[in-house]
Structure formats: structure tokens, C-alpha cells
Amino acid sequence: MKALVWHGKEDIRYDTVSDPAIEHPRDAIIKVTSCAICGSDLHLFHNLVPAMLPGDIMGHETMGEVVEVGSDAKGSLKKGDRVVIPFTIQCGECDQCRRGNFSVCERTNRKKALGDKAFGHATAGLFGYTHLTGGYPGGQAEYLRVPFADTTHIKVPGGIDDEKLLFLSDIQPGDTVAVWGCGPVGQMTIRSAILLGAEQVIAIDHLPERLSMAAAAGAITIDFMQESVVDRLNALTDGKGPHKCIDAVGTESHVDFGQPDTVLDRAKQMLMAENDRPHVLREMIYVCRPGGVISIIGVYLGLVDKIPMGQAMNKGLTFRMAQAHVPRWTGDLLRRIEDGQIDPSFVITHKVDLSKGPEMYATFRDKADGCVKVMLQP
Amino acid sequence: MPLTNVTGVARSEGDPRVQRKGPSSLTGPDRLARALGWFSVGLGLAELAAPGRLARALGLDDKEGLIRAYGARELASAVPTLSIDKPIGLAARIGGDALDLATLAPALHRDNPKRHNAAIAAALVAGITLLDIAAFKGVKAAHRRDGGAARDYSDRSGLPRGAAASRGLARKDFDIPPDYRAEGTVADAIPALPS
Known part of the structure; x- marks a missing residue:
């Protein structure tokens, strides 16, 4: 065959x-x-x-x-x-x-x-x-x-x-759900959040065609190459941050000098000093509303560096993650x-x-x- | 060393075996870049291990330290050249080629008894430079993101009843499993705290 x-x-x-x-x-x-x-x-x-x-x-x-x-x-x-x-x-x-x-x-x-x-x-x-x-x-x-x-x-x-x-492979009504990554998994996540009644669904990416697909389902879009994700998310939530942050990017986050940590992660990855580029994870932990939920569906592979556990612990964040x-x-x-x-x-x-x-x-x-x-x- | 070599993991007995290889996702420029990356590794190790011999062979006896530094530079450019970010490595290699040629230029002078070796080295570097430029252009052309920005998928909602009518549709009959429920967590307690 x-x-x-x-x-x-x-x-x-x-x-x-x-x-x-x-x-x-x-x-x-x-x-x-x-x-x-x-x-x-x-x-x-x-x-x-x-x-x-x-x-x-x-x-x-x-x-x-x-x-x-x-x-x-x-x-x-x-x-x-x-x-x-x-x-x-x-x-x-x-x-x-x-x-x-x-x-x-x-x-x-x-x-x-x-x-x-x-x-x-x-x-x-x-x-x-x-x-x-x-x-x-x-x-x-x-x-x-x-x-x-x-x-x-x-x-x-x-x-x-x-x-x-x-x-075919929990969102509460009134929630603001932010989804990082508008690839196929992110697109399905956006639609699931809409069907589950999220008040605001915010889609984050930098590719215009993917953002247009996210907007088609009613998501508010953020182009991270054009504006600050943290500033915009806070502006959309009265400065409180999203209730639910979903990582549909995972290990290979976009590398750009505008996000210097991604350049460092990429260099470490090339030298086999780190498996993943967890930029999205860091950003989610930073911007998530205290007491909120961090959900990871994007695939991670192994060792990640510089995860701000202090922020996560002090904000009382809940982490959910799994292969589906x-x-x-x-x-x-x-x-x-x-x-x-x-x-x-x-x-x-x-x-x-x-x-x-x-x-x-x-x-x-x-x-x-x-x-x-x-x-x-x- | 790959984990598979350490653990001795092997493909299982009954799994399908390759009988005839077919076309690959690797393009010609990808393969050229990979060859240049390994060439960088070899040259870099030689420059780090035997800078004195190389310096004497080229009549650059006072440049031993510089050649050792160039060895480190070759290894540094090999890493991205062998990675999926080939253009960065190839651009670094082209810059390095220019440095090599500039370093070899004084050795081509009549006074240098090893000028023939230096001339051969300069010709090799010039040839490699052309290959680096060809690989850089080829890789950039093969992997550029054409036409994507022009696509507009704003007609692809995936929600046959429309975005507005679909909001909360699943809420009516979706029974969230107890281990996935978000209520009752600290998320609900925070707004209730006195400000």
C-alpha cells in the first residue's frame, strides 16, 4: 500500500x-x-x-x-x-x-x-x-x-x-474566553466556546486569513504583531483579564524579536537545552484573571523554561491540560x-x-x- | 544521541515495512542547506582543533587565535543551518564567507611563500559562497508564505445557524461532566470578596 x-x-x-x-x-x-x-x-x-x-x-x-x-x-x-x-x-x-x-x-x-x-x-x-x-x-x-x-x-x-x-476527535455563560492560536484546534475551540455560551471569545493570532476565519464565528480578534495582547485583553475585560485562557498553540509558538523570549527559547531549542517554546503559557499566566483557568490543548513535548509559577500560585490559577x-x-x-x-x-x-x-x-x-x-x- | 539509540527501541515486528521509497518533502535547496550545515560542523571542528596547522599552511602564522574564533563561528552558524530556520544559518554563513575572504586576501600577496595554498583556499571559499547564496535564495523561495494574506475566510463560520443564534446553543443540553465543571472553584469566590 x-x-x-x-x-x-x-x-x-x-x-x-x-x-x-x-x-x-x-x-x-x-x-x-x-x-x-x-x-x-x-x-x-x-x-x-x-x-x-x-x-x-x-x-x-x-x-x-x-x-x-x-x-x-x-x-x-x-x-x-x-x-x-x-x-x-x-x-x-x-x-x-x-x-x-x-x-x-x-x-x-x-x-x-x-x-x-x-x-x-x-x-x-x-x-x-x-x-x-x-x-x-x-x-x-x-x-x-x-x-x-x-x-x-x-x-x-x-x-x-x-x-x-x-x-471528531467548561465554559460558563458570561465568561470571557481567550484562545491563543487560530489553527484548526483554535478554530474548533472558538466555536465550542460560542456554543457553550461564552459572552466574549477572543482569538489571538497574526495571520490575517486565520483571524478572518475566527471572526466569522463571532470572535473578537487580536493580531499580536500589531498590538499588545495583554493591553487589549485587559481593555476588553475592564482591566480584569479573561476568565478562561486556552492555549491552542503549544510547543512551537511564533518566533519574533517583538517577543524576545521566543528568540531565546528558539536558540535553546536548537541547542537541545529546552524542548518547548512556552511563550503563550507565560502570557496566559500573566494576563489571566486571578482565580481563572488556564487550559492547555496545544501539544507540549518536554522541558520548558521560565514558567512564572509565582504568578500562577499567587493568582490562584487552575490548570487543566490533556491529550483529548x-x-x-x-x-x-x-x-x-x-x-x-x-x-x-x-x-x-x-x-x-x-x-x-x-x-x-x-x-x-x-x-x-x-x-x-x-x-x-x- | 537520539533517545532511540539509548533505549534500543525498535519498530514492532508486524508493522508495515518500507518496500520502495517515494518522493520526499525535502526540496533540493533543503538538502543543499543541510550539506552546507554539516560542512560547517566539519570545518569548525578542524579550525578549533588545529588552528596552528591551518594558519601555517596558509601563511597566516599570526592569525591562530582568529582561526580558532572562526571555528566557533562555523559551529554557531551550523546550528541554525541544520535546523528548520535555515535562512538564518545560511545568512550567517554568507557573512562568515565574507570574513574568510577578507582574512585570506593579505595571504595572497607575493611575499607569502604559502600564497598558492591561500589561493586554493580563497577559491574554495568563493565557491562555497556561491553555494551558500544559492541555498539561501532557494530555501527562501521554497518556503515563502505565498498568497496566504490575500485569503479571506470570513464566510467560513462553521456554525450553520449563524454566530449569534449559535451562542449558548449547546448549553441547553450539554451535561458538563463533574470533573470538568468550573463552578465551585476559586474563580467564583474571587468576585464575592469584599473590595
């Missing part, structure tokens, strides 16, 4: 690889109909995530049709089922899965010893990601083996386009898509054949041609 394969820094290739096969009775094989390039794929593209190996297949946003089912998964799946595959692999039986914390499933990381060393305690197995999370082949391919398939899938009905379903516990939300989201409350296809700006994957990685990374989200089809 054909697949997008990681060979090293900035080196993704459209290779011919051997077909996957059922390895365990709970497995299934799906024929991929659509997949997407995620912002966190760029961290792999930039070789910032440790423990990738040449030959690893990329991709963790995938949907398709079931073509083969292991004997123990037959109760839940059958050939021809249309499924979205969450990026987290979950057993559905361990203590964490029973609590709904699917992204930290205790049983699906097949390289648990490595994960234990890296994280203290291993997290769930993930598709198309580092060997710290199991090193499972990803879905930017023609076929995908889904381990624990009886619990690692979301069945979706026919009649709804792939574009609306591919991204996907199945916890998918039923509700699917219902809202079917009900016409949200149409996630708005975010797809480029829809191309899988063979164009290598060049689309560069296009997405360079934010060229107004690229916000790439959808690939084998």
Missing part, C-alpha cells in the same frame, strides 16, 4: 509499504477514505518529538471503512462499517478508561516501559506518533490496523460527508453535527490526494497559500 512515512527531520515520503494484517483478535483493518495533517504532525516533521524511527507511518486523524475484523472485535464491528478512528487507542476496561480518561489508558501503550521512563507513568497508545506512545503506524495511508478496535472506533452514519466527521479523551465527547459532537449546530468542514482549506502529502506538509508548515487544514484522500 501507499503511505506517508517519516524518514527524519522535514523528510516525509510517499512510500510503498507492506500491507497491515490482523495481529490480535481485537484488531480490525480499515480502508482509509480520508485523513488529515494535524498541527502536532508538524512537531514530528520538525523532529522535536523524541523516539521517532525512520519508517514510521504518520497520521492520527483518520476515517474509513472496515474491511477486516478480528474474532474478538466482531461483536462491535463488521465489514463495511464506516468509522472514525480516534488518535488515542483505548482498551475500555482499565481503571482510567472506566473513568473516561481515555488518553491515559493503562493498557494500550505497547512500549509501556519506555513510556514509564519518559512520563513517569505511560500514557495511552497513539496512532502515528512517537514510540513513547507505542509507535503505532498511523493513518496517512491506504489501510490502517486498528488495535483494540472493538473500543477504538466511532461508528458514523452514511449521508454525512467525511469533511464533517474527520475531526476523544470518545468522551464524540457522541455529543456527532449529534451536534447531525443536528446542524456545527459543521467542522469549514476548517478544511486544502483537499488533495495522499500522494501530495509530502509537499502539503511543507505548505501547511509554511502556512503558504492560506493553508489552515489539509485533508488527504488515498
